[in-house]
Amino acid sequence: EVRLVESGGGSVQAGGSLRLSCTASGLTFDLSEIGWYRQAPGKECELVSTIRNDGYIYYTDAVKERFTVALDKAKSVMYLVMTNLEFGDTAMYYCARSSWGNGGDCPHRLGEWGQGTQVTVSS
Numbered sequence: 001e002v003r004l005v006e007s008g009g010g011s012v013q014a015g016g017s018l019r020l021s022c023t024a025s026g027l028t029f030d031l032s033e034i035g036w037y038r039q040a041p042g043k044e045c046e047l048v049s050t051i052r053n054d055g056y057i058y059y060t061d062a063v064k065e066r067f068t069v070a071l072d073k074a075k076s077v078m079y080l081v082m083t084n085l086e087f088g089d090t091a092m093y094y095c096a097r098s099s100w101g102n103g104g105d106c107p108h109r110l111g112e113w114g115q116g117t118q119v120t121v122s123s
Contacts, residue, residue: 002026002112004034004095009117012085020080020117022095029097031073036080037098037106038091038119045106048093049080058100062088087123092116 008020024031035050035058049059049069059067068081078095098111107113 002028002097004097004112004114006093006095006114006117009093009119011120011122014086014121014123016085016121017081017083018085018119020082020093020095020119022078022080022114024076024078024095027076031071031076031078033097034078034095035098035100036069036078037094037096038089039094039106040091043091044103045109046091046102047100050100082119085119085121087121089119090121092118 003025005023006020008018010018012018022034032051036048037045038048039045046060048063049067051057051069057069066084070079094106094114094116096111096113098109
């Protein structure tokens, strides 16, 4: 059974940093197929970052130059390092193996999803 567990969320002031971790187990696919998504209250699910099969790394425009995704395949962990956090980054963050693109309610989209970790940025 595939299991994805996020950790590292919290409350920070604008300009602060956090590192999210996604620990995977029971994978039947490559760790790089997992992406980071987020959903703020009242908003649709948004793909934040993922790594394409050819190695291309995607970041949504709002987080470019501030967020960095990284893999540790030996530990089966995917990281999202978030710097210079902004109020607009406040959301529940999920790691998941799901489709590219935005829309819907994150944990109810097709695919494998973690339980999420909350990031709250105060201005």
